[in-house]
């Protein structure tokens with residue numbers, strides 16, 4: 001067998017070992033089951049901006065998934081940051097009632113991609129071509145690209161007891177996440193579907209939600225370990241409520257983009273991971289130039 005055939009076989013067997021392919025036929029993009037799963041996700045994304053693929057991971061490996069997550073959690077960059085829902089500077093000269101003036105403590109910590117071994121389950125899944133092909137179809141995009149960012153493409157989001165991930169919009173239009181360890185209590189993913197559009201910020205509703213006076217707009221997701229969540233986080237305001245009890249809550253965040261070669265800015269990377277790599281500095285230098293010539 002030649003090398004590339006062997007590699008494809010390995011990827012297929014990895015996928016079948018990790019994903020519940022009886023329910024989600026990721027291994028066979030020509031099958032009716034594959035199209036049915038894609039269609040369901042598409043229609044939920046169109047309606048609510050969110051689709052949960054329950055029991056996406058094979059139950060036999062949920063323990064291993066949690067153990068790998070636990071082994072990496074101590075490496076998370078842990079800092080409590082003051083943020084607003086837009087992740088912009090909260091001190092700008094905006095009226096006091098503007099939602100950007102309301103701040104929260106962001107208490108989650110990220111384990112960066114370069115600390116996650118390539119043979120760990122979430123890393124195998126993130127880079128798997130059949131996984132990417134399926135997700136691209138669900139989001140109705142031709143091709144999904146892994147970030148070229150060596151830190152931000154794949155992360156574990158760690159919430160310790162008494163910490164929460166406050167109300168925010170994501171920068172990326174869509175996100176894929178997987179609960180790898182659940183909290184005893186609290187740590188609930190909450191969101192407000194379609195609260196803004198590319199044309200309309202809808203500041204008054206955003207303000208009402210984050211000040212606690214629009215509870216009826218908020219949907220709670222009851223996620224279990226091994227459920228995969230597809231989410232349009234740029235248009236839906238969302239948060240993870242404070243974790244209660246003894247256990248941490250972990251999610252794997254799989255970041256993909258429509259455009260290739262995406263690398264985070266030096267400033268944002270330092271905020272999220274406490275460090276930057278030569279790739280971030282080089283990308284910043286290149287983007288400051290008016291051309292892409294070597295000299």
Ligand SMILES: O=C(O)CCC(=O)C(=O)O
Nearest residue numbers: 157170177189240251253
């Ligand atoms: O951990 C989660 O479930 C959500 C995380 C999130 O919203 C984010 O990382 O932007």
Ligand SMILES: [Fe+2]
Nearest residue numbers: 169170233238
């Ligand atoms: Fe988010």
